[in-house]
Amino acid sequence: MSADLANATTAQDSASPPPLPSVPRPLTSYVSGRMIAVIGVLVAVLAVLTGTSGGKLLSATNLGGALDASSEVGFIAIGVTMLMIGGEFDLSVGQVFVVGGLAFAGLDKHIGFLPAIIVTLLLAGAIGLINGIITVVFGIPSFITTLGTYYAIAGFILLITGASPVSYLPPLPHVFSVFSAHVGGLGFRWEVVWWIGLAAVAAWILHRTSFGNHVFAAGGSPEAARGTGVRVGLTKIVLFVACSALSAFSGIVLFCHLGSMEVTAGSGLQLQAIAAAVIGGTALFGGVGTIFGGVLGSFFLGVLTVGLVLSGASTQYYELFVGIVLIGAVIAQVKTVGASRFVHALFRRNSGR
Amino acid sequence: MRATWKRKGIRGLLMPAVLAMTALGLAACSSSSSSSSKTSSASATASAVKGTFYELYQSCPSNPFWGAVNNGARAAAAQLGVSLKIEDPLRCSGEEAQENSLLTTIINSHPAGIAVSVPYASALSANIQRARSLHIPIIAYNSIPPNNNYSVNPVEAYVGQPNYTAGVDLGKQLVSQYHLTSGDTIMVADQCYTNTTCNARYQGVESVVDPLGVKVSVLNLDYSVPTSAGIVKSFLQTHSRPTLVVALGSAGEEEVVDAAQALGLKPSQLPMVGFDDDAVTNTYMIDGWVKLTVDQQPFLQGYDALVDLYDAVRYQAYPINMDTGPVFVTHTANDIAKGWFNPSVVSNTGI
Numbered sequence: 001m002s003a004d005l006a007n008a009t010t011a012q013d014s015a016s017p018p019p020l021p022s023v024p025r026p027l028t029s030y031v032s033g034r035m036i037a038v039i040g041v042l043v044a045v046l047a048v049l050t051g052t053s054g055g056k057l058l059s060a061t062n063l064g065g066a067l068d069a070s071s072e073v074g075f076i077a078i079g080v081t082m083l084m085i086g087g088e089f090d091l092s093v094g095q096v097f098v099v100g101g102l103a104f105a106g107l108d109k110h111i112g113f114l115p116a117i118i119v120t121l122l123l124a125g126a127i128g129l130i131n132g133i134i135t136v137v138f139g140i141p142s143f144i145t146t147l148g149t150y151y152a153i154a155g156f157i158l159l160i161t162g163a164s165p166v167s168y169l170p171p172l173p174h175v176f177s178v179f180s181a182h183v184g185g186l187g188f189r190w191e192v193v194w195w196i197g198l199a200a201v202a203a204w205i206l207h208r209t210s211f212g213n214h215v216f217a218a219g220g221s222p223e224a225a226r227g228t229g230v231r232v233g234l235t236k237i238v239l240f241v242a243c244s245a246l247s248a249f250s251g252i253v254l255f256c257h258l259g260s261m262e263v264t265a266g267s268g269l270q271l272q273a274i275a276a277a278v279i280g281g282t283a284l285f286g287g288v289g290t291i292f293g294g295v296l297g298s299f300f301l302g303v304l305t306v307g308l309v310l311s312g313a314s315t316q317y318y319e320l321f322v323g324i325v326l327i328g329a330v331i332a333q334v335k336t337v338g339a340s341r342f343v344h345a346l347f348r349r350n351s352g353r
Numbered sequence: 354m355r356a357t358w359k360r361k362g363i364r365g366l367l368m369p370a371v372l373a374m375t376a377l378g379l380a381a382c383s384s385s386s387s388s389s390s391k392t393s394s395a396s397a398t399a400s401a402v403k404g405t406f407y408e409l410y411q412s413c414p415s416n417p418f419w420g421a422v423n424n425g426a427r428a429a430a431a432q433l434g435v436s437l438k439i440e441d442p443l444r445c446s447g448e449e450a451q452e453n454s455l456l457t458t459i460i461n462s463h464p465a466g467i468a469v470s471v472p473y474a475s476a477l478s479a480n481i482q483r484a485r486s487l488h489i490p491i492i493a494y495n496s497i498p499p500n501n502n503y504s505v506n507p508v509e510a511y512v513g514q515p516n517y518t519a520g521v522d523l524g525k526q527l528v529s530q531y532h533l534t535s536g537d538t539i540m541v542a543d544q545c546y547t548n549t550t551c552n553a554r555y556q557g558v559e560s561v562v563d564p565l566g567v568k569v570s571v572l573n574l575d576y577s578v579p580t581s582a583g584i585v586k587s588f589l590q591t592h593s594r595p596t597l598v599v600a601l602g603s604a605g606e607e608e609v610v611d612a613a614q615a616l617g618l619k620p621s622q623l624p625m626v627g628f629d630d631d632a633v634t635n636t637y638m639i640d641g642w643v644k645l646t647v648d649q650q651p652f653l654q655g656y657d658a659l660v661d662l663y664d665a666v667r668y669q670a671y672p673i674n675m676d677t678g679p680v681f682v683t684h685t686a687n688d689i690a691k692g693w694f695n696p697s698v699v700s701n702t703g704i
Contacts, residue, residue, distance in 0.1 A: 061461050069454040163547045165449075167474040170505050254450055258476040262449055264547045305451075309458045312405075315440055 034281035037332035038293050041279070041325060042300050049307030056310045057303070064187020070302030071195040074295060075250035076269060077276040078195075078202050079243030081294035084277050085206070086239045087219035087286030088142040092131060093247040093273060094266030095153035096124050100251025101261030102157065105166045113175045117252055121245045127153070128244030132237030142240075150270070157263050167260035176256035191253045196295070198246070203291035215239065220287025275322060276301055279329045300325065402666050404465030405436040406659060411452050411470045411496060412550075413441060417603075417631045418651050422495060425655030426468075433663050435465070449476040456480045460489060466662035471506055472496035472549040478505050485509075490665040492672045494658035495651075496550070510672035512661055513654040516550050519628065519679045520557015523599075523647050526681060527626065528561060530645070531597060535566030540588065540595040542605030544581065546573040551601040554628055558599055570595070574608050581605075585612035589623075598625040600643075603633035610642050630682050638684055649678035 050057045057063070076093050083090050103123055107116035131149055135142045172180070179191045206212040217225035218232045225232050247269075255261050278284065279300055280293025304322065308315055408426045412419050423439050430437035440459065442451035452469075453476055459467060460483055467484060471477055471493045484491040485507055493501075493508040499517040501508075527533060539562060545551035559569055572588055574581035585608055600606040606627050613623050620641035627634055630648040637643040657675045664670040 056462065059461075062458070065454070065457050065461055068457065072450055158547070163552060165473065165549065167476075169475050169502070170478050258449060258453060258473075259478070260449060260473055260476045262473075262547075262549070265450065305454065306458045309438075309440060309455060310462055312438060314438070315442070315455065 034288070034333040035290065035293060037335070038279065038281045038296055038329060041329045041332055042296055045300065045321075045325060046303060046307075049303065049311060052313070053307055053310035057307050059187075060185070061187040062306055062310060063303075064192075066299065066303040066306040067188040067192045068302070069305050070298045071189075071191045072250055072254055073269060073272045073276055073301055074195045074298035075198065075253065076243075076247045076273040077280075077294040077298045078199050078291060079239075079246035080270075080273040081277040081280065081282050081289055081291055082202060082206060082215060083142075083236075083239045083243045084274070084282045084284070085219045085286060085289040086215045086236055087222065088135065088236055088239065089146060089274070090128075090131060090240065090243045090247075091143065091146040091270045092127065092149040092153060093146075093243060094269035095150050095157065096127055096244045096247040096266070097251040097254075097269055098157055098261060098263060098266040099127070099153060100124055100248025101255040101265065102161065102166055102251075102263075103248070104252045105168070105255055105261060108173075113173070117249075120248055120252060124244040124248030125241045128241035129237065131244065132240035135240070136233040136236055161263050163263055165260055165262040170259060172256070172259045176259075179253045179256040189257065191257060194253065198249075199291050199295045206291055211235070211238075216287055218286075272301060273298075275326055279326055281329075281333055402433075402435050402465060402663060404463070404666075405438055406430070406466045406468075406662055407438050407440060407459045407464050408468045408494070408655060408658060409440045409452065409455055409459060409470070410494075411442065411448050411472050413448075418629055421631075421651035422655035425652035425657075426659050427655075428652075429656040429659040429663075433659070435659075435663060437659060438464075449473050453477055453480060456484075460484050460487065463487070464489060465666050466490040466492075468492050468494045468512070468658035468662060469508075470494055470496040471498065471501075471508065472553075474498050475505055481506050481508055490662050490672065492658060492661055495654050496553075499553070509665070510661055510674050512658040512675040512677065514649045514676060514678035516553035516649075517557040519647050519649055520554040520559075521561055522557075522679050523554075523626065523628075523681075524558040524561025526645070527558075527597060527599075528565065531624075533562060533565060533567050533596065536568075537596040538568045538570065538593070540592075540598045541569060541571040542574055542585065542598060542600040542609050543571050544574040544600075544602055544605040544608065546575040554601050567596075574605055578604075578608055578611065581608040582611035582615070585609050586615055589613070589616055589618075594623065596624075598623060600625060600627040602628055603631050603637075606637050606643060607633060610637060613642075638682070641684070644684060646682050647678070648680040648682050650680060653677045 046057070053062075057066075076097060080090060080093060100120055103120040104116050107119055110116075111119065127149065131142070131146055134140055134145045134149075177190070179189065179194060181190050182188070183190055183193060206215060214225065214230045214232075214235045217228070217230050218235045222232050251261065251266075254265070276297030277289065277294045278297070280290070280295070280297030282289030282293060301322065304318060304325075305315060308317055308321075408423070410419055410422065419441070426437060426439060440455050442448035442455060456467075456469060456477060457480055460480060467489060469477065469481070469491065471481075481491055491508055492510040492512060493506070494511070495513040497508070497511050497513075497515055498506065499515060501511075527539075531537075533539075539558075541555055541558070543551055543555060555571065562569060570588070570592070572584055574584060576584075589612060598609055600609060606625060609623070609625060623642075624644050625637075625642055626645040626647075627637075627643050628647045628649075629651075630646050634643055634646050638646065653675075654677050657677065661672045661675065665672045
């Protein structure tokens with residue numbers, strides 16, 4: 001799965017095959033069979049939860065609450081989705097999330113809001129760079145690399161903080177409201193707008209640029225990608241950096257929202273982000289997936305929490321249903337790939353291609 | 354042809370089957386949840402109080418302490434004839450975002466009243482203020498920040514005993530009972546190193562013994578029992594034997610006893626005190642390992658919290674603070690208790 005950095009920077013740089021052309025992916029690529037299945041499952045769950053909650057789930061306040069609840073995992077799922085499409089995993093995202101919140105909290109009072117964000121993202125990017133280099137240069141499976149960094153970072157955090165949470169007492173600085181303020185009467189916070197905005201940027205990069213093509217190629221068939229001049233190793237390193245930066249950004253956003261960060265706040269987040277990506281149609285072994293799917297998967301996790309409470313059910317059912325839907329969504333995706341062929345054929349016929 | 358049709362039929366049925374399973378499951382969970390509070394809901398129709406009360410706590414359901422708290426809440430709901438929902442975050446650690454998110458949804462459902470554990474300085478602050486502005490009675494139970502600033506967390510009352518205070522009280526008890534002075538040592542078995550509850554308990558004990566010059570060594574035992582027991586064993590082999598062991602919960606006691614037995618120590622050679630009065634602690638107390646444990650009355654915390662809220666709604670009585678501890682349970686008290694102790698109740702309630 002991993003390539004050698006030397007391949008990425010030397011041998012492949014001088015390789016003779018021409019680079020992949022920057023061809024925008026056709027719109028029909030978004031309407032894949034997987035996506036039909038993802039939307040179908042989400043609509044079904046939404047319909048059931050709406051019914052069991054007596055329609056309360058569909059109020060602006062509660063849908064907004066579900067979006068708020070989704071965004072924490074949602075930011076991370078953007079990076080995890082891209083990385084999984086590129087054929088790699090990152091299990092350290094939960095700890096990088098905590099690093100993001102803690103580093104921002106420590107820096108904000110000394111260097112100001114924006115510089116603190118920038119330095120924090122650079123720090124997180126450095127962690128991603130380490131993950132990427134270890135994976136690519138040493139050929140270690142990213143599952144192992146990032147499991148190692150997960151534990152190393154967790155230990156480092158405990159040493160630095162003594163396991164105590166970091167908190168600001170209210171009133172929180174006004175500038176935090178760029179993430180934490182409510183958007184009009186829509187029931188959700190600005191963090192959701194940031195999440196959707198970043199997802200849109202990531203989707204554009206993934207589906208409309210040559211780098212996006214390289215990501216799909218690196219994850220789908222690394223050998224073939226190298227043959228066509230894709231710098232597979234470099235592509236993966238960039239994805240690791242982006243994934244870590246997005247995780248830290250999520251930690252910053254959470255800190256601005258709550259004014260505190262617990263040292264164990266990242267526990268389990270990595271698995272939730274992977275679950276969101278897979279529910280959203282991302283293949284486990286690379287080459288297939290969409291950011292839109294990752295966003296939908298994250299929203300599913302949020303809507304399930306809120307919907308269960310509004311339905312009068314205990315949140316103890318949450319993990320049970322995540323498990324059922326995770327497996328169900330993947331079965332549904334596998335069984336509906338035929339639909340994508342039909343849609344593609346229909347579009348080709350209509351466009352005369 | 355028939356065989357082909359059959360195969361396609363099975364495939365075609367798969368996805369609807371999965372969706373149906375999910376739908377049925379969700380519907381079932383909703384109805385089962387309703388039935389779980391059937392007794393209270395049924396009588397709620399006759400109750401003078403409409404709407405649902407919520408108790409929202411910060412830990413996870415596998416914690417026996419919270420099992421006892423929740424049983425107390427359910428008992429109160431049954432007696433008062435009100436509808437009660439108990440919610441907890443989806444993770445057992447790092448739960449502030451989840452608890453805050455749940456609190457948002459609960460407030461959005463306009464409940465009759467909310468009891469919420471508040472172990473964080475400020476994470477739930479905005480939602481507590483929002484509940485107050487919507488005139489939803491809201492009190493804190495079990496946890497509240499030390500020296501809570503009521504402009505930050507403006508709950509109407511507090512039911513329980515703060516873990517920090519419990520730690521302070523235990524520290525004072527130890528100083529008086531064991532005559533701790535400079536030169537004595539305490540080994541703290543901390544099986545929940547990253548947990549705000551354990552941190553608060555430890556800090557409370559330390560605040561009393563540290564000024565006396567008592568040396569405190571904290572062992573982080575947040576691992577599997579064999580690993581943690583190995584850590585304790587190594588510590589005991591390489592350090593002079595501590596005057597006392599303080600276990601911050603029953604899991605820590607298990608690991609200390611395991612290590613002590615491996616080293617051939619007797620209970621009298623390694624006196625231990627702990628927190629919580631659950632089945633594990635009781636067993637060690639009967640065996641002589643645990644000399645004293647702090648009982649913060651978890652059953653009463655859940656019970657009294659709901660009664661406090663009920664009184665506020667039913668009689669417009671302003672919620673009042675209720676202190677539930679600590680009660681020090683000793684070997685003697687346990688000897689008396691075990692005469693009527695029912696093991697099946699122990700495993701269910703954790704008390």
